Amino acid sequence: MSKVLKFVLNGMPVKVVAEPQETLLQVLREKLSLTSPKCGCNHGDCGSCTVILNGKAVKSCMIIALTVEGKSVVTVDGLGTDGKLHPVQQAFHEYGAPQCGYCTPGMVMAATAFLNENPNPSYDEVKDALAGNLCRCGGYQKYVDAVMAVAKGEFGPIPKGSDVDV
């Protein structure tokens, strides 16, 4: 039976009717018209649907929507502040990491959640953190280099609250 689901999306309260079998990815894309999380595999394998749920990176195709009741969900749309890109977004742009861009929103969210928890990672830790996000264009090196640059402060401090626990 469908239910009214209430949660916080990119800092704003939202209310939407969801079916018991619907995933968070379906609700975001099909009911809330938020298409930045991509549906690459729909099986938890590619990471293109990654969002931040209560501070943790999750694959939204593997989350039953009704389980996010009362929680905070952040997509790439909720990261920038005051018209400025988040440092991870800026770094990906300046390092020329995205090619087709399909994996990029998921990469941004995985990298952001990781840096929020581990602001001083090693190169290998960054590689491990992004290992669940597939890039069909093979841009891994640039993504990892960009995350390392953010960790070294090349793009300024990571804004507090970019993991948005509201």
Ligand code: FES
């Ligand atoms: S679409 Fe969710 S992991 Fe691939």
Ligand code: FES
């Ligand atoms: S940039 Fe094309 S899939 Fe990663």
